[in-house]
Amino acid sequence: MKEMQPQPGLVDIMRYLTKNGISKNICTRNVGAPVETFVKRFIPSELSRFDYIVTREFRPTKPQPDPLLHIASKLNIRPLEMIMVGDSFDDMKSGRSAGCFTVLLKNHVNGHLLLEHKELVDVSVEDLSEIIELIQNMNKESLLKKKKNFNLDMYI
Numbered sequence: 832m833k834e835m836q837p838q839p840g841l842v843d844i845m846r847y848l849t850k851n852g853i854s855k856n857i858c859t860r861n862v863g864a865p866v867e868t869f870v871k872r873f874i875p876s877e878l879s880r881f882d883y884i885v886t887r888e889f890r891p892t893k894p895q896p897d898p899l900l901h902i903a904s905k906l907n908i909r910p911l912e913m914i915m916v917g918d919s920f921d922d923m924k925s926g927r928s929a930g931c932f933t934v935l936l937k938n939h940v941n942g943h944l945l946l947e948h949k950e951l952v953d954v955s956v957e958d959l960s961e962i963i964e965l966i967q968n969m970n971k972e973s974l975l976k977k978k979k980n981f982n983l984d985m986y987i
Contacts, residue, residue, distance in 0.1 A: 838958075855882060861887065862888070885902060903929070936955075
């Protein structure tokens with residue numbers, strides 16, 4: 832936990848989502864303590880409310896779609912109204928299998944996913960703040976019926 836680092840644009844996307852009343856959720860294979868530490872350390876308290884945090888205690892874990900389907904069910908939305916943001920094969924596989932829009936947070940380690948598993952990735956970004964424009968464009972294009980039904984599942 833000492834080596835945790837926030838992804839670029841984390842506070843920007845949290846501010847945007849909070850300001851616009853967009854659901855924020857975490858879907859991770861970490862246990863609760865690292866998630867709590869991450870949130871306390873890197874997300875300002877006024878931006879740190881999440882609707883659901885699903886950790887490895889939920890079974891089955893990613894890459895199965897079940898954790899995301901669980902969150903969609905709790906939010907009373909369809910998975911196609913969700914965005915799964917992640918940085919691994921398991922994140923993209925879980926999101927695609929659940930029927931979510933998938934966003935790969937690209938880095939120096941995972942770029943191969945865009946070549947080897949491009950069918951799992953709808954869009955890639957290098958900075959979480961790039962998702963703001965993606966959401967705005969989706970709303971403009973009426974891909975989502977209601978902004979309030981837009982979900983961001985963050986992988987940390």
